[in-house]
Amino acid sequence: MMLSRSITPITWRLSVRPLSTSSQLFNNVFKSYKFKDIKELIEEPNSKKVLVDVREPEEHMEYAIPNSINLPVNTAPGALGLIAEEFKSLFKYDKPDLTKELIFYCKSGTRAKVAEELARSYGYQNTGIYEGSINDWLKKNGKNVRSPN
Template structure:
């Protein structure tokens, strides 16, 4: 006894940008149940990349361009701007005053003992009472770094969601003076 349920698969025709329903069963069965359907060609859809962020951690502050610019223009001993991109990205250009602590290749950085942190990165590990503001290229890695900082006990944590792409787009000052914030750099904290 044949099943009354017909299985349908979807295939995408890239040339016409249409979705076509094709039955897995024979044409006789599918036409009997009225499943032989074809959608008319749809206009070509425009796709763009969307970056999703998880909700900011409860104690993480989201910074915008103007707030980060104020940090750069009036550096404070209480606030540390941290670039979490990889060293090659950092050396190509970074926000002035930022230190480099790459989150992808060094995810344990904030969990290191102060002396081990200084040996690895070449500058003093920021103490827990300082405000840490993280940025990356587009805001995804900075969100992860903010969550790690909160897990490690930092109370004042922020993230610049627009990150490097927003900074460049808005004409923010760029540094390329040479590597800071990793082995060999000078960066008092």
């Protein structure tokens, strides 16, 4: 007699510590970026900084701040924990080096804070958040800001 077992899928639940815990744990506070800082970064790119859009790909395709990469925090929360080859295969660009400063943005700032916390858990110690995110960027006419490239 053959017994059949039903297999229940495992659901992983991500638990993120509050930002204050992160700052205390790593003895470092994330940098807060404003519109003028991001505008300057677009107009004068800095190879030591990576602007990271953590919205979903559909949102990123609708409109994204120039020169940003897309790492969707909701559907790919472990992206920065991937090895470089897997990262490149999945996202089609190189994984940011741990020495780079990652500056996160989303629609309003909430997902950016979660992504910043996750980045720290993967060893990225130099992080920032554009707290106004895409809403602030568009409100302040950022869509007219162009990269020199």
